[in-house]
Amino acid sequence: MNFFYITALLLTLVTSSAQAAEIYITDPEHTFVSFSYKHLAYSIQTSRFDRVNGTITLNDQMDGGAIDVAIETGSVSTGSDTFNKLLRSESYFNSEKFPVAKFTSDKVIFNDQTITSLSGELTIKGITKPVNIEVSNFACSRNLITLKYMCGANASAKLSRSEFDLGKYVPFVGDEISLNIVIEASKE
Numbered sequence: 001m002n003f004f005y006i007t008a009l010l011l012t013l014v015t016s017s018a019q020a021a022e023i024y025i026t027d028p029e030h031t032f033v034s035f036s037y038k039h040l041a042y043s044i045q046t047s048r049f050d051r052v053n054g055t056i057t058l059n060d061q062m063d064g065g066a067i068d069v070a071i072e073t074g075s076v077s078t079g080s081d082t083f084n085k086l087l088r089s090e091s092y093f094n095s096e097k098f099p100v101a102k103f104t105s106d107k108v109i110f111n112d113q114t115i116t117s118l119s120g121e122l123t124i125k126g127i128t129k130p131v132n133i134e135v136s137n138f139a140c141s142r143n144l145i146t147l148k149y150m151c152g153a154n155a156s157a158k159l160s161r162s163e164f165d166l167g168k169y170v171p172f173v174g175d176e177i178s179l180n181i182v183i184e185a186s187k188e
Contacts, residue, residue, distance in 0.1 A: 024056040024185035031183045038174030051075035062113035066106040124164040133157045149187040
């Protein structure tokens with residue numbers, strides 16, 4: 001008789017832990033990464049990647065999770081076709097050989113059920129470096145239009161472009177890159 005109770009308890013625990021993780025898929029219409037840098041000491045230029053996709057996994061207690069995001073390097077958008085081609089070339093992102101940059105993290109830091117930061121790894125051109133991302137805005141609720149449960153966030157990070165073999169023209173064009181991330185994701 002105890003065998004059946006123990007089996008039922010184990011099945012309940014397994015089912016509960018399997019249901020504990022909630023998976024969110026990024027919305028391509030509302031997710032992008034922009035980057036800014038000093039250009040010849042004249043101005044701060046901003047460009048973006050238009051195609052970003054990924055998954056976010058949050059536990060049901062909203063105190064842990066993981067993120068896996070892919071950024072299509074060929075989707076870089078500067079407002080200039082000439083500059084877009086330059087950034088996609090071998091001198092910079094080499095989009096033909098390295099079509100995807102990736103960010104992965106299993107260290108999602110929460111404070112009162114709100115994500116405050118992520119520690120993970122960013123891979124660009126086959127080079128992987130640790131990156132810390134600060135989250136300035138995080139919210140989850142039911143979307144009034146689609147009725148799907150969604151989460152969204154704004155986040156930022158700073159990195160050295162030369163660490164990813166993107167350092168052409170440093171120091172004339174700034175080495176420090178400011179990343180700004182806008183993300184919305186629907187519960188699967």
